[in-house]
Structures are given as structure tokens and as C-alpha cells.
Amino acid sequence: MEGAADQTTKALSELAMDSSTTLNAAESSAGDGAGPRSKNALKKEQKMKQKEEEKRRKDEEKAEKAKQAPKASSQKAVAADDEEMDATQYYENRLKYLAAEKAKGENPYPHKFAVSMSIPKYIETYGSLNNGDHVENAEESLAGRIMSKRSSSSKLFFYDLHGDDFKVQVMADASKSGLDEAEFLKLHSNAKRGDIVGVIGFPGKTKRGELSIFPRSFILLSHCLHMMPRKADNVNAKKPEIWVPGQTRNPEAYVLKDQESRYRQRHLDMILNVEVRQIFRTRAKIISYVRRFLDNKNFLEVETPMMNMIAGGAAARPFVTHHNDLDMRLYMRIAPELYLKQLIVGGLERVYEIGKQFRNEGIDLTHNPEFTTCEFYMAFADYNDLMEMTEVMLSGMVKELTGGYKIKYNANGYDKDPIEIDFTPPFRRIEMIGELEKVAKLNIPKDLASEEANKYLIDACARFDVKCPPPQTTARLLDKLVGEFLEPTCVNPTFIINQPEIMSPLAKWHRSKSGLTERFELFINKHELCNAYTELNDPVVQRQRFADQLKDRQSGDDEAMALDETFCNALEYGLAPTGGWGLGIDRLSMLLTDSLNIKEVLFFPAMRPPQEESAAAQAPLTEEKK
């Protein structure tokens, strides 16, 4: 009974915080709304709800505290009052405090703080002290964010100081502060959870073995003006393991759980959820590994334009913008391919680019309007070389990050058992058409460019109830069937190879299999991660392929590729036999960080503006501030 009540109180507390952060998010995006009356009505309703929520939370919290601590000290009472305050009042009080400090000529935002040691280093250096030991002749300076605060009297305050994903306790004792009792109490009354502070003092361990710093000086560096969400204190809960690559994540342990709030206020997400910072460190390591791998193979990193006069290089819908001075339309690139190949023509034999691509498409679990890829081009190599390089790169990366070749991945949701994905090379290879025919028991006409093949595939899709929206080109039909029959079987890394020419306008025809190309796609956990081929370097054939794409475009396929005259012209100067390769960095990061939503691996993912009603409700406030 008591446990249940406690749980309910915590849940309500978090709900209140979520509401508060949601309001903040709404506030940040003022939008057009209904008329004045409607706005006022919505505003009143919102305030009413908020007040009710706060009141309920306050009542329950008061009851809880009265039950558990009937003889709370005056200091605890002060802290409790802060925590019981509603978010708006808390914010106003903090602003008043800042204004008061400035009025006295104090600067509440100092310019710097000389850190003598990082918190992880401090822990490493002094972690071996014995319980109760103090090293009063040593002086260290630490800085970080206060995430918890408690006191045992008006002369003794305890803080958890967080920095660089580690924390250390601060034990502030009035008798060592050099301040009189009133000054000491005032200073520490003004230090709130979320504030960033600098501590100068000596190291030691408490009698119970908690490594601490005992401040002789305690300086507020920056202030958290908003109430920091509090972590639910569940004594029975296991302390979650620190996440490392290859293991599954534990989002249930997050202090801030609401996905919308986490993505919209990533700064708060990172403050509260240490695991989130580890995710992004891992992403940085992945990119660093790819770069090192390619640099060691003498590839040259290059930068090609993100804005182009023509949309080309892949089949996708571009963002369009306009250059004022030149008075011309520019397209955000959807792939850097054509420029990188021009560099191979120019005599650079190995080039790569890690950068953003832009596609004006819907947002979902695995798509963001801007995403990061690595593409490389290697003269005198073919797709067999690329498959081998892919295996070496990815298996080596997984080994370096995790110590082994297998990772756990919550492919079916965090509430179900994770699957295991094995990166041990070599990766399985299956031929697209051959395997599709075998698995789906099809007998596809040889000439894939024929009407006969198109009709056959339309029938096959109908028979298997595979949906293919118009236009029903043979390429799209094949794509749907492969998605239905082959992709789901590719959990461990699998190369689907030898795609048909009609699906691969930039890939070279297969040297021994008519109608096919020397292309592969790497699938892991049923999703495409990598796309590569022996590059088409015959300019005559390339022009023909572009012409075919134009036909598809005219029949309504707006993802068909446009002719790029500059690129065709470049090929005519001679492109060496070349292998070209592209990898989705975001998707790879998702796999190696056990993320199901691409937003988890993007610091600031694209978000829909907050709901219009909320925005409308907040509009008056925004106007007021302005």
C-alpha cells in the first residue's frame, strides 16, 4: 500500500515535470492560432489544469513528507518549500535572485574557473584513500553540475557534483569555509539542483567511504533557472549498469523518459541521462574509426558541394533553395557521388567524403531530412574488393568497440528479448534475382526491360499481396518483392548482390551475367546499411541509362534520376575502373548503440513544430515577453 502510494507520487511528480517541459517547448515556438477569445480560453484552461496538477502533487507530497519526517529541520523545510513550488514560481524566484545579485554589483556568471582536475581524474587519483582519511594539505579545483543536494544541519551540506559522466560528493562544512554561519547558510541556500559550481578544497573520504571534496571555497558559476526533474528514488531498484557498445540500453532507467521532451530539449536529456552522452561518444568513435580505416588505406578526404545546380547522384526528392545574387535555383545534394567520381577522373585515385545528405521526404523511425553518409571511390578496384573491405571495416569496428564480433540489439522493442547480431566475417552473399526466384518460387523472364517481365511481376505482387503504388515500373516492383522476401532474412550482415541494370543506373553491367550489374547492398537487421558497385565508366552506356531514367521520370516516377551533362562529359575524359561505396552512418550508429529511432543518434533531430493548440495557448506569453 505504502509502496504503491509512493510510486504514484513519483509518477505524478514526473508527469508534472513533463507538463512543465512541454509548456516550455510550446512556448519556444509561437505560431498563428485562433482568435483572441479562443487564445484566452485556451490559456485559462491550460493554467487551470496546471494549477490543479500542482496542487494535487503538492498535497500528496506534503502528506508523504509529514508521514516520513515529522520533525524536519528548518533547513529541510526550506529545501522542501523550493521543491514544492510550481515551476513558474520557481523560475520567477530565480530571476529575482539574479537581479538582486546584479543590483549588489555581483556577477552571477563568472568568466572562467580554473579546473585543476577533471572529476574522473579526481576519482582515479583519490579513489584509493581509506575511509575517513582527509588530505587537508592538498588542494584541488573541480567544476560540474549539482544533481542532488541535502543537508544534515544549517552548517553541513552535501552535493553530488557531476562532470564528464562521473560524480563526486561535495561535503560543505561551515567550519572550513572561512565564512560566518549566516554567510555560509545564505550561499548554500542559493545553490540549487542543476546549478553549475566550482569547488576549491581538499580531498577525502567520509567515514562510510564516500569519496568527497571538502570545499574551502564554493563558487556558483552558472544557474539553472528551471526546476530540474528529480529522479524517482526507488530503494529496491537495481543500479543500472553503465551502458557500453554491444550491450542493450535501459531507457526505463532514464530520469527524463518522454521521447518528445528528450529530443526537443536535448540539453536536458544529456544533463539527466548519462547513457545518452555515451551514445553520442560512441557515434563519434564510429566516425573516427571509418576515417582512420580509410586514411590508412591512403584515401584522401575531400569536400564536395552541398548545394548544386542540378539534383543528381541518387533517386530522391531534393530540397530547393535560391541564391539571391546569382538569382538561381540550387538543390541540396542527395548524394555526393557525381562530384567524387569527377575527382577520380581528375587523377585522385582514392577519395572519400563523410558528410550530410538531404532528402525532402517524410520523417519516421529511420529517416531524418538530413543524414550522414560516408562515400568512397577507389580506382582500379571492383565490387569484390569492396565487399571484402566492408567486412574488414565493420567487423574490425565492432571488435574494437565491443571486444567481440557479436552485439545485442533490441530489434523487437525494449520490452522484449534482444536479438544477437554476429559480425564475424565473411558475411553471407545472396544473388538478388536468383534468391528471389528460389524463395518466392518465381520464374522471372530473363529480359527485365521487357513488357513481359513487367507484367509477370505485377501479377506476382498481386498474388503475394505486395503493394506497389504507381508507377509500377519493373524496378519498383522488384524492390517491393525483395523487401517482402529477402530483406527479412538478412539479420546477420548479408550482401544482396548483382542487382539488375534497370535498378542501377550508375553501376557497371556484370562482366559475365547479362542484364545484371556488379552491385551489392549490405543488409543488417533487415535494413540496408551500405550500397556499392563497380562504377559504370562507359560514357555511351551512361547516357543511355540516363535516357532510360528520363523515361521513368516522364511516366511519373519522380525519384528517377535527372541527366547530368557535366557528369557525362567528365566520363568522356576517362574514368578508370572504379569501385564506389556508400554507408549510412546514422543507421550504423543505431545498430551499435541499440537505438530503434534515428532520433536517438542525432543530437538535434528534425521535429514537427509543437502542437498548434499549445502554441496558440502560449502565444500571448511570448508576445508579452517581446
Place this chain on the structure above:
Amino acid sequence: MEALKVWSLTATPLKQLLRLSSSSTRLATTIYGRRSYHLSPALRCASAASSSSSSATTAETSKPSGRNRRSASSSNSTSDREAIRSIRLKKVEELRGQGLEPYAYKWEKSHSANQLQEIYKHLANGEESDNEIDCVSIAGRVVARRAFGKLAFLTLRDDSGTIQLYCEKERLSDDQFEQLKQFIDIGDILGASGSMKRTEKGELSICVNSFSILTKSLLPLPDKYHGLTDIDKRYRQRYVDMIANPEVADVFRRRAKIVSEIRKTVESFGYLEVETPVLQGAAGGAEARPFVTFHNSLGRDLYLRIATELHLKRMLVGGFEKVYEIGRIFRNEGISTRHNPEFTTIEMYEAYSDYHSMMDMAELIVTQCSMAVNGKLTIDYQGTEICLERPWRRETMHNLVKEITGINFSELGEDLGNAKDTVLLALQDVLEPKDKSGIRACSSLGHLLNEIFEVVVEPKLVQPTFVLDYPIEISPLAKPHRGNAGLTERFELFICGREMANAFSELTDPVDQRTRLEEQVRQHNAKRAEAVRESPEPNAKKDDDDDESYEVTLDEDFLTALEYGMPPASGMGLGIDRLVMLLTNSASIRDVIAFPVLKLQQ
């Protein structure tokens, strides 16, 4: 003007020819940008000396100029591009007719050209390595071709350099030698294998046992191509530029090395590399006109970022203490030799530090890069010697203005009108009319100081100089100076009169920040209103050209993030394109951007 141009052209080709004749190896001190430009007249002269294409190409391989006159005519002597293309297309068909694939799938190289030059340095003239145990394999583009009866010489260029192929009919099958004579043109990409030999005349060569046509090129290389005399075309067809001028590729190799060195330097201090959005809901973090685009499914306008600052600072709030991003920035402004609509910067932020740390970091980054790509700290930039030796001069804006103009801004008093009069009087001899207008338009003492600095002082800052303590009016994101009211803790780094870096102790007070950004928005909107008032009947064209036509809004997300508390921090932005220009002695930003934005072709 015209006379000067003629004189310049007359003088330089002679120097170029002298260089070609006096040196068979590329000099480390070659000025790439300048040489690329002047190579065309030299080629034109060389072409005039003989009517064949191979002689001009030979000149590019830095052989003594005397050899130009001894070249044989080639089978593609016609200068008409379309005719050449037609001829080569026929060759493609004939090759396929013979069962040969003119567009091969791959080739196994055992060595690069330079590796062979190095490994077989010991061979004496006329000496040949053992054919049985010493077979090498190479691939590259044919850049020169000479055939005499039963002997043919081809010069192959790959990524690293060039090497000669020595082809004897006796050593090749009859078919292969005929194939070589009949089908291979300059520009084709060839793979060849054989043993090594140094000719009697001292040229290291591969005695070819077998070869493969890897790629048949259709278009001739530009010995007579007008692109080489037209700088615009060099950028428009960069691949031709790089084929014709191997030193162009060297600029991009150095660029890659610079970026790599920056990364290494920064990461050795524990900075984490991150990526922030290019497409944003609001354009903030700098004063610049943004590109606007539209997201179909979200149904809203998005702006291309004009700085990475606001997102990187959110990360300091989030608990990362050192972050950086190397990425593209977009500004919808004019194109010039120093500006490209998209350019690359590194921005970095460090918690608990102030702008002095960033000065040290800037010095370290630039000196490390110079050592990495030039091997020294004293470099030549467009004829001026620049000394990058640390420490670099650090001086306040006030003192620099005083030093150069004699005007002490600390004594000008508070009245803006009087200050302007004093300045105009003191500088009337050196100011242009537009500069005077700029001064009269200044809205504050801070703007006035900055205007004088930009007009009079900036061009004189040739050696590396940190300009410190900018006025608060022009620094909306920088922290107020801890000791001097009215100033901020901000610096800019100038080398050769150009801004290379911009940095400050970051403003972490959310109340102050909100006030300043609101003021910025207010001023921007006031200018827009004024612009509208000044043109009673504005048309669409005028509106587009108006510098103030774009909308600026507060970034509420950013301000809210600050309210959660940002630690004291410093941040810096450094222009990578400008740094590469400096360290590769390139006059134009287009020389260091592989594919710069260009006007539509007429």
C-alpha cells in the same frame, strides 16, 4: 590597365619557359595558384613551336624544353573535339568487335609510379632488372605517346607521379603491339606489366610484357583547350583542370592534410567531434542572410545554418565539456574570390575556460598545420613573407586604432555626433566617400570604433595578430569584459589583413543574452521597416536584393537551454577555406574548393 596586363603577360611566359627548361623536378616552392594561371601562355607557345599535341603534353611532364621539337605526329592530330570524339567512339566499337572490353572492371597494381621511381633508383643507364623475378604492374593515364616502327614510348601518370612505358614489338605479341599503335590515345587509362629498365638516356621505364586498355577516353586532353586560358572553366570542369595541372590535386591533398591535422590537434585536447543540423527552424548564431528551403511533409520553411554556434552551446549545457564541429556553413551573399556561398569552418567550445585559451588553441592549430603541410613556419603568401612563429601579437582594438590613426577612443566622450566629427576630421585624407558614409551611418560608439578598425587598420594586419576586446554593440553572443565596461571578451585573428578566426568568452547569463538578441531582432526589423519606407513601390527584384529582406527571429530553444545553466566557456570559429588558402598560397577561395559555386553558363 590594358597596357599593364599586356606587359604582365609578356613577362611571365618567359619566366615560365625558363622554369620548364631549367628544372626537371617540381620545386617545393612552386606557387601553384600563379603557375596554374600562367601555364596556358606557355602551352600556347609550346604548341606554336610544333603542331602536335604530344609535344605540349610532354612539356607538362617537365622534360627539357628542347625535346618538344622532336615529337612525332600523333594519330589524333585533328583539333576538332567532335571529330576526335567520333573517331574514338569508333575505336571503342572496333575493340569490342575484337572481343576486347575498353571499359575494364579492375586492375591489380603492384606499385605506384613514384614507388617504382624510388625502388629502382639504383638502375644504371641501359640496365634492366631480371624479367623473370622482377615483374611489376602499374596503371594510369597516358599523357604522352611516341611511336617509331617497332618501338613505342608511353608516359603514364597515376596518383603519385609518372613513369615511362617502353614497348618493343618483339616483346609483345603482334596483336598487342598493333593494338597499341592503332587504338591507344593520350588520355586513355592503361594497365601494364613488365620488367624495369633504365634507358640509355636515363629514363626509368617498364619494359612492357602485356597491357590492357582499362578506359577508353572519348575527349582529348586540353593542350589546345580554351579552359586553360579561362579561369572560370578551370573551376567548372575541375576534372580537366586536375588532369592538365597535377599541382591542382596537390592543393586538395594539402587541404585534406590540414583538416586531418586540425582534428588530431583538437582531439589531443579531449574535444569530442559532433554533428549539428544544417537545416534549422530559425537562422541564428551570426549576422548573415540565410538560404531558405521548404520541407514538404512538415509543411514549413527551413533555413540553412549560418553558424553552428547555438547547437554546440546546447551541448555544453548537456554536460559535454569540450565539443567541436568541422562542417559547412551557408550564407546567401555575393560570390567573390574570397567568398563562396558554402564554406567550411571548425567551431569549438570549451567549458570552464575563457578566450585566452582559444588564442593559444588558434596559434597551436595554425602552426601545427603549417608544419604538417609546409614543414616550416615562415611561409610566402602572394609575395608577402608571413611568420607564424609563436607567440603572436595580442592587442586591443582600441590600441590598434590609436596606434595607426592616433585616435584615442577612450577620450572621445559619450556624444556620438561629436565622436563622428572628430574621426572624420582626423581621417579626412585617407577615407573614401563610401567609408565616410559608413561612419556617418554608425549607430553607436562601438559601431564607430569597429568601422574605423575595418577601414583603416584591418588591411595593415599582415602578420598574425589577435585583435582583442570588441565593443559590446557588435558582439551579441560574447560575455561582457570582466574589467572594462562597454567591451566584450572577444578576439578576432587576422593574417594578411583577413579575418581567420573569431572567438569569445561565451555569454552564459540567459537574461543578458535574451536582452541582446531581442535588441538584435529589433534593430534588424527597424532596418527592414526603413528599407520599405525608402522605396515607396518596391518590386520583387529590389526586395530580393535588399540585405535586410530576410526574417530574423529569437531562438527560444537556445534561450531556454541557457536557463538550465551553461558553464563558463569559450568558443571559437576558424575558417578552414581561408587557412588552406594561406598555407597553399592560393589567391582565390575557388582554388581551394574542389567545386565552387559558379554563375550559370551563358
